Amino acid sequence: MRIGIVCPYSFDVPGGVQFHVRDLAEALIARGHEVSVLAPADDETPIAPYMTAAGRAVPVRYNGAVARLTFGPVTAARVRRWLAAGEFDVLHLHEPVTPSLGMLALWIADGPIVATFHTALLRSRPLQLAYPLVRQSLEKIGARIAVSEDARRTLVEHLGGDAVVIPNGVYVDTFAEAKPDDRWVGTAEAPTVAFLGRLDEARKGLAVLLSAVPEILRRRPGTRFLVAGRGETGPDDVRALIGDEAARAVEFLGEITDEEKAQLLSSVDVYCAPQTGGESFGIVLVEAMSAGAAVVASDLGAFRRVLAEGEAGVLFRTGDSQDLARTMVRVLGDEDERRGLVARAAEAVRRYDWSSVTHEVLTVYEMVVEGRDTPVVEDPSSRRGARMLERRRARGESR
Incomplete structure (x- = not known):
């Protein structure tokens, strides 16, 4: 044809x-x-x-x-x-x-x-x-x-x-078979959380995640936040928003290649999708699920459906940084829950x-x-x- x-x-x-x-x-x-x-x-x-x-x-x-x-x-x-x-x-x-x-x-x-x-x-x-x-x-x-x-x-x-x-x-196997990168792999004392998106586009929700960082660090010291994407937002903006100490836990990776994206998602403990609206699907959620990262996402309708109403990922109230912090602390502290999420997600992504x-x-x-x-x-x-x-x-x- x-x-x-x-x-x-x-x-x-x-x-x-x-x-x-x-x-x-x-x-x-x-x-x-x-x-x-x-x-x-x-x-x-x-x-x-x-x-x-x-x-x-x-x-x-x-x-x-x-x-x-x-x-x-x-x-x-x-x-x-x-x-x-x-x-x-x-x-x-x-x-x-x-x-x-x-x-x-x-x-x-x-x-x-x-x-x-x-x-x-x-x-x-x-x-x-x-x-x-x-x-x-x-x-x-x-x-x-x-x-x-x-x-x-x-x-x-x-x-x-x-x-x-x-x-x-999504090419599910490409993400499932991606090799973790030691720079981004978390540990029990220093788990890693990833964000991918256009940094200056408000609806992508980076500010929602950043506002949750101080409370997450208070309850889970050592957590690292890896931010990848295009945009002018940088360390100075983060320091102005959450202070110097919390800002040190946020690492900007800049724009990354498709291969690096797969490696990043296969390395981190949690992928965070804090978008505030305008999402018709949520392809990056499927990519993260395919790569074996536990997903924490805002409860937008499109995200709820991709995550099987919370069976394949954890949802928090859209735009609510405090609820995101509580949710993230719980997921980071419960390895069994993360394993269950990853296992259910691995089955769900085959549809995509x-x-x-x-x-x-x-x-x-x-x-x-x-x-x-x-x-x-x-x-x-x-x-x-x-x-x-x-x-x-x-x-x-x-x-």
Whole structure:
């Protein structure tokens, strides 16, 4: 099968959706399919051979985070060329209502189309604004996928229709077989706790974890907190928040590679996910579970579902640093509980292995393609719609 995948977010600064697209493409290629991915990226950005760069993206505050998106007539022309060259049996769009490549491809293309929705927000003004622009085009989508029940609910409430839930995938064995790094391995006297995420993005919850550090140290002296990720937050900020003594227990690792991430998660006693909202799934929880770390996470709906309502990980009240401290102290002090969590998590994560997820996605592709003899082509009406949008943008009527 010839498969075209469109990623809305830039690979210049990759995140969860980009990694999902990359891993899906590679899982499909491993099964013998021909795959091409179109994604925003500068011409100098290193990308995989199966990817096509759609040009430079600009940072835009979108759905509580900063996303790097690309749009406009030049980008639309690149989409048209990519579609014409690809002659795809099926086109798979990610976040087609985000004002970036997915939305452009939805306007431009016609044929067997699948769309995956990642966003999970109770109220999403960007989705409400985007809906009038894509309302008619949404009818082109032959099948919709949501990465979680939370993402499905957001789709139903904001855009109507429904979707099959197929979770994000993880190469479980890659994390399960990762070798611990001595620098990060904890001991009974000095257990280690890891955090991974964008340090300056408030909803990732680093401040919630840091605020819990003094109480954790009071009751579990010697605990080390390993913080990995991109952002300007650093030791000076931690000292200002929790004081010099507690700050010495916090180690900033900076941005780490995929291999280092697997090693870190296989080394630590506990992985902490203190996010405060806006999470549709929680892929890093599955990675930590696969690597053998006990997980302590905020009780967001998406996290509760990944952690089987607390059977495969421990939940604390979202945003409550005191409750996080109490929970963390209990988990760090109970080795039997940690072993039980790890054992139950090792069974639960198999649901998310790419071997299972890829099969489910292919089943959706086959359903959409069935009975169609022609590949994905350009929609003849798309140029008129693009010109109308550009005129509205020029008048300041749409953003």
